Amino acid sequence: MVRNPHQIKAGNGRSLKRFRPWQMLSRALFYLSVTNGEGRPVVYAVDVPYWQRVLTDDGHGKAHLYRDGEHHAHSKLPAAFPVEGGTIEVVPTSFGLKRCHYVTEEGAASRLVPDERSAEGRRARFDREHPVLSRLIGALSLTVLFTSVALIVLQIVEALAAVPPVAERLGTFTSPIDLSIGLNSLLALCASTAAVERATRLRWNPLLDGSA
Structure with a gap:
């Protein structure tokens, strides 16, 4: 409610x-x-x-x-x-x-x-007419967001571990995946696209889709 x-x-x-x-x-x-x-x-x-x-x-x-x-x-x-x-x-x-x-x-x-002419209406019609492909797209959106969150968390942990007081207490951490600025920008674009796709289905998760 x-x-x-x-x-x-x-x-x-x-x-x-x-x-x-x-x-x-x-x-x-x-x-x-x-x-x-x-x-x-x-x-x-x-x-x-x-x-x-x-x-x-x-x-x-x-x-x-x-x-x-x-x-x-x-x-x-x-x-x-x-x-x-x-x-x-x-x-x-x-x-x-x-x-x-x-x-x-x-x-x-x-x-x-x-x-029917809105993004939400077009997505709903696509789901009715192509249910299998629709589910695949939904799964892809979810995978993209999971991957984005995981990579962001790794970068945040690496940055925090570089702070001297944290490094002295917990040790240093190097992310196994090092992304360039260009790849980070592409990742952000893909994550935003996936979030918009989920929004057209009124799907929302506080961790994956951001704050309301």
């Missing part, structure tokens, strides 16, 4: 803008269809413009909630929007979202449906 530390503010009623292809890395858009007390279907949309991170003090950005296509509310992230029958929880990471779920009053949670 997400505790929302930010005040939810009322929306201005503007219309939801269609997702554009060039927004795949700068915007997330998810949908939820529920039934109100009168038995009428209501469609909610959660719009997260990643560029708004630069406008918030903590760098997490904002989430905007639309109800039947009209701007209904907005909040800094993480956000918990009350809706019919439960709450929509939205939690960011450094590379996207780790949570965009509808949690019912009984505690059951389900992920919202991503817009």
Whole structure:
């Protein structure tokens, strides 16, 4: 359950803008269809413009909630929007979202449906159409992140062991793998790409994917 530390503010009623292809890395858009007390279907949309991170003090950005296509509310992230029958929880990471779920009053949670044109929607469609290849890509992303973390840890330990007080107490340590600046930059690029791929599936691990 997400505790929302930010005040939810009322929306201005503007219309939801269609997702554009060039927004795949700068915007997330998810949908939820529920039934109100009168038995009428209501469609909610959660719009997260990643560029708004630069406008918030903590760098997490904002989430905007639309109800039947009209701007209904907005909040800094993480956000918990009350809706019919439960709450929509939205939690960011450094590379996207780790949570965009509808949690019912009984505690059951389900992920919202991503817009088909978004990065998350395209990744979900790829998973449906090519499940084996999708799993291989997911495994590759995980392997890249594991490898990156392991190599970073080795370099950190080597640097710490070079500090005289530490060396005197614990001895020196030389990493068995010595990476150049160019290889370290390539490793960082690969790790970032893998983290983005995992973010499109809303997969997140505090060790592998960084802090939220």
